[in-house]
Amino acid sequence: MSHKNPHGSGAKGPDELRHQIERTRSQLGDTVEQLVGRADMKGRAKARAADLKDKAGAMSVQLRSSAAQAGHTVQGRSGHARHALQDRSAPARHALQERAATAGHALQEQATSAGHALRERRTRHAGDGLPELRGALEAGRRHRGPVLAAGALTAAAVVAVVAWRRQRGRCS
Secondary structure, X not given: OOOOOOOOOOOOOHHHHHHHHHHHHHHHHHHHHHHHHHHOHHHHHHXXXXXXXXXXXXXXXXXXXXXXXXXXXXXXXXXXXXXXXXXXXXXXXXXXHHHHHHHHHHHHHHHHHXXXXXXXXXXXXXXXXXXXXXXXXXXXXXXXXXXXXXHHHHHHHHHHHHHHHHHHHHHO
C-alpha cells in the first residue's frame, strides 16, 4: 500500500524524510491547538466575558462623561435662565415695592388725619366723635398688617414698662 505525499514526490533521503515528519508534526500540532481552542467552551466563554466586561467598562466611562457634560449644560442654561428672569422681574418687583410704599404712606396719612380730626372733634365736642372713629376702624380693618404690627409694638412697650416698674419697686 502506498501513501501519496501531499508535498510532491516521496522523500529522497532520510534527512528530507525527517524534515517532512517535523513539518507534518508542526502542522498537526497547530491543527490540534485550533481544534482544542474551538472545543474549549469554558475558555471561550471566559474570553468573551472579559471582552464584554471591557466594553461595558468603556461604555460606563462614556456614559458618565456624557451625563456630566449634560449636567454642566443644564446647569449653565439654568443659570442663564435665572439671571434672565431676575433681569425681567426687577422692574415689576420695584414697581410693587413702590406701590406698597405708596399705600403705606397713604394709610399713614389717613390714620394721622383721622387721629387729628378725632382729637379736634373730642376737644370741641366731648363724646361726639363716632363717625371719625368708624372711619379709623374701617381703615384698620382694610390694612390689618400695619395695625397688628403697631399693636404688637404697643403690647411690648406696655410689658416692658410694667416689668421696669416692678423691678424698680423691688430695688427701692
